[in-house]
Amino acid sequence: MADASIDKTTERETTERETDSEFDETDLSALQKDRLFRSIMANVADLIAVIDAQGYRIYNSPSYYRVLGYTSAELKGTWAYDKIHPDDQAQVLEAAAETLKTGVGKKLEYRMQHKDGTWRILESSGSVMRDDRGDVKNIVIVAHDISDRKKEQWERRRAERALEQSRQSYKDLVRREEMLNRRLASQIRNSLDLKTIIATAVNEVQDLLLIDLCNFFWYVPNTDPPEFQLVHYAVSHSSLANSVSYPLSRLTRVGQRLINQEIVQIQSIYTSSELDNVSRTILSESGFTSQLLVPVKTRSQKLGVIVAAHCQGSRPWSADEVELLQAVANQLAIAIDQAELFDSAQANANNAQAQALLIEQALADLQKTQSQLIQTEKMSSLGQLVAGVAHEINNPVNFIYGNLNHTNRFVRHLLEAIALYQKNYPEPVPEVAAFLDEIDLEFLQQDLPKMLTSMKIGADRIRQIVLSLRNFSRTDQEGRKPFNVHEGLDSTLLILQNRFKSYGDRPAINLTKRYGDVPMVDAYAGQLNQVFMNILSNALDAIDEAHADKNITSEISIITESSPPTEVNQQPMVAIRIIDNGNGIPEDIRKKLFDPFFTTKPVGKGTGLGLSISYQIVVEKHQGRLECFSKVGEGTEFRIEIPL
Missing domain, CATH: 3.30.450.40 (GAF domain)
Structure with missing residues (x-):
């Protein structure tokens, strides 16, 4: 008897649900036949669903199927909560029960499964439909997909955390x-x-x-x-x-x-x-x-x-x-x-006698050691500072660069929305028309995309400079590695590019690069970059001194080429030639160029260590050659040869 009673009760509840559903579906069916209703529903971006008091779907808008990937046949008449994430079901069911009881909808955020198995994040609010007696019959759910917005928020938070860790x-x-x-x-x-x-x-x-x-x-x-x-x-x-x-x-x-x-x-x-x-x-x-x-x-x-x-x-x-x-x-x-x-x-x-010889040698070695110590400390501090600054700049630049694409998309959408308003409402009210004249809307529409493009170009430029700083400040803690000579030269030139520009009465310095087809060399990359920096800085100083009061075209040329084995060089070499058209170097000074602490610059302008350290790096560290050729009044050439 008990079983029979349960069966009858279940049958009665099912019949009542089906009766209510038929009533609601009849009302909705009549609505759906209306062309205006169908047109509105086809263009509404929000997801609209109607469910009965037992939680079964009566109606889903076209956007519901578009966003979640299901067909009408797959969802019609099914239980409305089966696609909700298991961790979110309890709060949604509780909110639905409260809405049925009080007639007041509740705002929720929950995950719903897409047909492909992924989860979309929805933000929804509910309202109720009542019958002629005022009783709540159905719940109307209006939701919109906030998955992309949530993803952007997560990415922004992750970037902020990375920035803090970098600091x-x-x-x-x-x-x-x-x-x-x-x-x-x-x-x-x-x-x-x-x-x-x-x-x-x-x-x-x-x-x-x-x-x-x-x-x-x-x-x-x-x-x-x-x-x-x-x-x-x-x-x-x-x-x-x-x-x-x-x-x-x-x-x-x-x-x-x-x-x-x-x-x-x-x-x-x-x-x-x-x-x-x-x-x-x-x-x-x-x-x-x-x-x-x-x-x-x-x-x-x-x-x-x-x-x-x-x-x-x-x-x-x-x-x-x-x-x-x-x-x-x-x-x-x-x-x-x-x-x-x-x-x-x-x-x-x-x-x-031995003491005098040893002291002389010791002093020479000590002088060289001191020059190495000073330069090592300077380059160590500079390298770490440059690497640190480049790293610090890189994070916010990437954050700005990454958000420019979103900003460009949002601005484009806003401009499209304004264009639609202008098309459909060509005659705005006087207050709007006055404001549009005040801000010069036509100029803003033309100039804002250009401004965003300029910002993106600027961010790209900063990223290139940061990359060059990082390449230039590379340490050699892991010994020799394959090194691209052209990449090292370009990184150094990028750092020095401001000195090539014109200022005051001095015109810009012309730079000519004739790079040959040279292979990678096995070298200490950071130290070779230091050599390039020293020699190019000296060339720029020589040109500034020579052409300060003269109307002469200033030129620096950089040539790279492969050098086959010779009687002097028993193995193939890569040659880097750096040539300037300054005043040249007299023979008595040229012989002392690579001596530690020798300098022709006034006090406070130079230490006399740059070329000495460069010579040690090229000759002693890389078993190469560093030579200077110069003619007074014509210019100077430094030739660096690094063995393969």
Whole structure:
């Protein structure tokens, strides 16, 4: 009996729902036959749906099918909440029940499934339809798709978060730069004691990077087997175990990379491909889980290693940390060279003749070392500053550039809407007509798209400049790499382009580029860019000095070409020729051009280091050639040759 009663009740409820639906559908059907109603519904962008009190669909507007991808047959008569995201169904059902009870609609935001399986975000409001007795029969839902707007909001928030992270990274970079240049560099230069220099560097690195342990090892090749011997270490707490030496025979892969002067990064000893099982066991037993190893090579060919170690889980070493430790290694190598030169000079003080020769050589080496130190510090600071500034500029520029497309689209839509109003309502009310005359609407419609195009061109230009700054400030922490000479020259010229323009009475300087078909060279990219900058800056200075009061066409030419092997050059070279039409250089001055601290410029205008450093980079670092050819009154040519 109970089952029969339930069946009858269910049958009665179904019959009532079908009766109500037929009533509503009859009303809607009559409406739908009206041409005006059909025309309105076909052009309405909002999604309109009518559902009965049980939640079944009675009517969906054409836009409903367009936005969600379904056909009329797929949705007609189905339960209205089956396409709503499971996490959003409860709030929608609760709102529908409240609307049926109170007759008052509620504004909602929820996700509805597209036919292709994706989710669209809808914002809807509800109202009710009543019968002749005033009872609520149906709910009318009016919704619009806000998925694109939500996506833009998410992208904007993500860009803002990235900008904030960039600001914090820049602050950390400035703090580390201050440590490197003010604290560490000054401390290790103020001492000529080798132990003090190494201890200072190790302690500062451990403190700055907040690592568990920092070591310095000397590589000793004449032991059997060769090994790395510990010189000094700094720890965060005294309980850390530490081995006195690492036998190279047991750390084969890592040791060989260090001997090749390569930086070794081990994020986790358990997953790193740098380690074999034996090496992994040795490090694990010593308590190390993550390491960053940077080699230090001195002029006397001694090899040291700075080891930053972490003892609690994996640690991904950031590019800033690697760059910082590489800069510390460079500073440390120079300081060790100075200490060794000082010790060498003291050891030979008893022999007057030998002492004089050694002091002369030591002074020459020290002068060169000092020039390297000054230039290294300057370029390190400049490179990090330029890279930091380029990174800081890049984020907001990308944010502006990315939003220009949306702005252009929105403005185009607004102008189209205004055009439609002008077409359909050609005679506006006096107040509107007066305002349109005041703002000069016709000029605004023509000029606004041009303004947006100009803004986009400007943003593109800033992006190109930032890219050139980043290319110019590249560090050489990973050694030699294939280098595009033309790309390096163009990046340098972009930075110097303001000096080629006319100013005051001085006309613009003509630049001629004749680039040949030259291959990539294996080089230190950042250092070659430094050479190009020094030589081009000198050429511009020479032209400014020569043509200051003369009506002469100023010219600089840059020529690149491949140079086959000769008796002088035993291997093929890439030649870069930089030619100016300045006053030229007298022979007695030309012979001293590459001497450290030699300059013909007045005090405060030059240090005499640019060409000296350039010569060391080309000849000593790249085994190339740097030559100067000049005729007084005709101009000067610098010829750089880099072996392939």
